[in-house]
Amino acid sequence: MSSLAVIPGDGIGPEVMAEVLKVHAVVEDVFGTGLKTEVLPWSADWFLEHGDVGIDVLAVRRDHAAVLLGALGDARIPDNRHAIRIIGGLRQQLELGVNLRPVRLRALAHCPLKHVTAVEDVDLVVVRENTEDVYVGVGGAVRAGSPAHVAMEVGVHSRWAVDRVVTAAFELARSRRRRLTLVDKSNAMPSAGPLWQGRFRAIAASYPEVECDHLYVDAAAMELIRNPARFDVIVAGNLFGDILSDEASMLAGGLGVAPSASYDPEDGSFAGVFEAVHGSAPDLVGTGRANPLASVMSYSMMLGRLGLREAHAAVERAVDEVLCGDLLTPDLGGTARTGDVGDLICRAVARHDKD
Ligand SMILES: NC(=O)c1ccc[n+]([C@@H]2O[C@H](COP(=O)([O-])OP(=O)(O)OC[C@H]3O[C@@H](n4cnc5c(N)ncnc54)[C@H](O)[C@@H]3O)[C@@H](O)[C@H]2O)c1
Incomplete structure (x- = not known):
């Protein structure tokens, strides 16, 4: 057992x-x-x-x-x-470098967009890198509390972690509608951008059946609202994936129906951590209003x-x-x-x- x-x-x-x-x-x-x-x-x-x-x-x-x-x-x-x-x-x-956040509309009434006319138009998965970026706790503050306070929050992106999450996203896209969108901010991130772009292109060579495209994160945020049907699988770093998946959850009813799975793609013996995307919602505690879905x-x-x-x-x-x-x-x-x-x-x- x-x-x-x-x-x-x-x-x-x-x-x-x-x-x-x-x-x-x-x-x-x-x-x-x-x-x-x-x-x-x-x-x-x-x-x-x-x-x-x-x-x-x-x-x-x-x-x-x-x-x-x-x-x-x-x-x-x-x-x-x-x-x-x-x-x-x-x-x-x-x-647990791979975080899957699926968003699937199950009844039209739950989508707030009037131009979404079929549930099939909202069926996507955000694949978020789960261990790096600005979440690593690298940084520091200088002259904290003074008017000259300086704060640094360093974004870390390793080739190893990028490869794992991009490969997982290609595998997932291959099993779905075979379309994968890389979301980044490479126009403003001259260090992390080329790593993500280069590894995405290199790994794409092993998945010729998957149609690839790319969006800057600001454009992706807009496209999710303008035309959600264009998305099948999205792969992004930790910060952009976190934000976009909350936004995307609204297309199918919001945080009350947004699940996630975090796993190590190389660990066959441990399935991972499974948790709702939402937080502890202090405004709802004890009211019986929290959605358990x-x-x-x-x-x-x-x-x-x-x-x-x-x-x-x-x-x-x-x-x-x-x-x-x-x-x-x-x-x-x-x-x-x-x-x-x-x-x-x-x-x-x-x-x-x-x-
Ligand atoms: N993975 C996590 O455990 C996680 C994720 C996000 C935030 N947090 C933490 O949760 C706390 C509250 O953060 P927040 O308010 O920014 O985010 P939140 O997700 O807790 O709440 C955001 C909004 O969504 C609503 N909501 C959330 N879950 C819901 C549910 N199951 N059913 C219906 N409505 C729901 C809340 O009422 C609130 O209006 C903070 O301490 C934050 O750090 C934890």
Whole structure:
């Protein structure tokens, strides 16, 4: 029997994760996946009480097949040290260099663009480099606090990391509609730009069946709104991928339905970390208004990556059913509560073998 590490985290993290665990119990009943769960209490509360002690991300990979993460972020830790330690630690120490953020419209009503007239027009994946760029913590401040304060945040881009994420994006594009767009800001980044462009061109030579194009990030932000149907797979660095994927999520209903998977493409024994794109949403805590679907969809991505195809298909179908119905949380215009949506998913999955 394999084990899943579950990190509910902060804010709405525990609320949405409770729904994922309900869904997992039904999946276990229907499909017998043999995946037991172990809840790890790492959160702002934990960090304030214990500091770093006991947060051993390398042990997570040794003991578990995958991680389900709720969200991390708490106003009591304004520099976000605990989240950087936990999420950053998982991504960097486990070399989870590839972050997939799919955006697929399931019912036209969820797209705010009046010129999108078919659900098929919004079906894309942002493939984000997950370990480098300005997220590495390299930099410093000079004369902090004075009028002459200087701050530096260094963007790091290694050929190794670029190669891994670009190759993963080509592999994904090959399995989809065979179109890959590189997004960067090479016109203003004379050091990182040529590395990304050069490696993209070199790797493209091994994928002649994939149609390639390139957009500067400012143009890509506009094109996502103007003509989302032009995109199949987008590959970008950590910062641009982070921003564009939040923007793209709005095309399909917003952060409440934006899942993600982070993984090491060379590690066959550890499936990765699966978490909603959204944060801890302090404005929603305790209101019952948080949409659990982004976390359920991340769980579904995990099932797919673990090769549990039938269970994955059943959860996807349940999500489709919910998003095409009218029992929706307020972010999607409904009045349902977090637990109502979780229950609906559970019932749809449980019906699976009776259909
Ligand atoms: N991976 C992560 O854990 C992660 C990601 C982003 C932000 N954060 C942290 O989360 C905290 C809050 O950040 P933020 O407000 O910028 O981003 P956020 O994603 O928490 O919230 C942004 C907006 O989206 C809404 N929203 C988010 N999740 C939702 C859901 N499931 N259902 C319905 N609406 C939802 C919120 O109500 C809010 O209006 C910060 O501490 C930040 O550092 C964590």
